[in-house]
Amino acid sequence: MSTTEVPNRQGRFGPFGGQYVPETLIPALDELELAYRAARKDPHFRRELHELLHEYVGRPTPLRLAPRMSEALKVEVFLKREDLNHTGAHKINNTLGQVLLAQKMGKTRIIAETGAGQHGVATATAAALFGLKAEIYMGLEDVGRQSLNVYRMKLLGARVHAVESGTRTLKDATNEAIRDWVTNVRDTFYVIGSVVGPHPYPMMVRDFQSVIGIEARRQMLKVAGALPSHIVACVGGGSNSMGIFYPFRRDPVRFIGVEAAGEGLHTGRHAASIQAAEPGILHGSLSYLLQDDDGQVHPAHSISAGLDYPGVGPEHAYYHHTGRAQYRSITDQEALSAFHQLAEWEGIIPALESAHAIAWVIKAREELGAQNARVLINLSGRGDKDVDQVFALETKSGHRATSHPGEGSDA
């Protein structure tokens, strides 16, 4: 291991990260860190998780050239198919790891926050698999917008708490999950859904999601005979992107994280916390945060609920700070047209979150073509969950988002 590995013992990624939580939780975080560090060295734990990922989730997920997209853009594009995981996204890689750890630690109660419901479903799934009870906090707004995922969680035996405080979305659901954890800390395991929260969560979630990049590295060498020149992934909290980036961190590979520009960065209605680049502390760590002049957290906006979060993981803040990764943003409209475009090109309906990564590659095709790029996109999830929403949007507006490269692009 190199000496520059992050986080350090204090849970810092350079200046970012840390443990900004009530004193009540500090012993629980210490206990978790100890248990996690032991588990990650324990061959038994590793074997068990590997078996689950293989036989239950269906890993390894395929990685393949996207032939028609590559041809249309004149850029070689490969897709890592996290959409083919059980439950339809990368989220399950992390929840199985954490719930397995919870079980080893003898915790009997599982809690989680969820925005669109993807992480809630993935947590409820893992809890069901281990016969544990899951309680999921979800903002009242999201409960209304994502009623099918609420029903899925219930089918899986979870209890869903509708959160009515604050803006009634993901950040408030996270506050409420933390309040529950403070109250029931002795028997409860909090399964965080992205590379956010207090140390050791950003490290632990990154490690569980790194299975994506470990597989992808091997697969690229096999399929393309070379590493990619660019890896592109969407960034909400940042777990699918960090999961695919991390195993390539010492390779000459450029990382592009794509944030949600929502209705446009200038409108203030977006979720691009790294673009805004204001340091802030929310949910236990110092990172970049959408906020006003008094440090009050500013609500995020994105068409894709999974990116609709005002913060971002501290390791991404660090990657931005050091220049190891570049961060770009894509609007709702651009993501919608990429959603259609990938379906038509490749017969794959992407999650709206993942469509942001696709859209950036479409937008940057000339620059990428000029560099002779070999681009690997992390297709973090499938779009089945978004079909109703897109259908309703287009029915209302009377036309579908156009999908021809070049149109409406302001690159």
Next chain:
Amino acid sequence: MMSAIDSAFRQARAEGRAALIPYITAGFPDLAALPGLVAALAEGGADLIEIGIPFSDPLADGPVLQKAASAALARGIRIRDILQSVKGVSGQTVPLLFLTYINPILRYGFQDFCRDSQVAGIQGLIIPDLPWREGQSLRHMAHAQKLAVIPLVAPTSTDAHLMEIRRARGFVYGVSVTGVTGARTRVDHGVSLLAARVKSQVNLPVAIGFGIATPDQARQVGQVADGVIVGSALVDAIAAQPDKAEAVAFRFVRNMKEALTNIATKA
């Protein structure tokens, strides 16, 4: 040199009772009410007063204080206005402390916030999402301005934590339960153990907060601790009669104070 916080605890002890520390949210029911509320609390018998600076995401607070903060923010309350208002009252009253979360302080700037708080006449800071191990740089700047950063101790806290906070100033804030702020129907039986643990290891007064709602609960806690902190129950009482906020606050604190004083005479 003795600080105003030290003197307040010392005086309560000299009177054979625990110090009474009420909490109010700045900007609730509105900011104009703050000076009058502070005066009413002091007149009713508060020994120190905590003033909450509202934050959008108060993850250590229960529903009552969440709502008060949301209401204040919805009216557009600003930190500068709170500092201004506090400055107007701090000279003529008991020691004042700010309670807020770490992000508003970070955004304001640690150094600027400590300086402006000091100028406003504040004696100490309580920051529920800044655990001791993350607080070093803020403590450094606060101490330079003669501000105490109050350490918190929870029922889950380890002896190692108690050892660390021996270097703290002001007093120790003992969190009575694992949980968030909000009135509870009874005093957790762990409170006396918590207070005893702190006293055996740390040479600072210990005040207990979270959940104390009635004079009777205050009396119980006052038997084992040096201070009693009351927040949600008071804010709830104010919320029920916002147009009579001062009178409500005065009566509330006076009843609590009587309960604390009575054990003193009985003992």
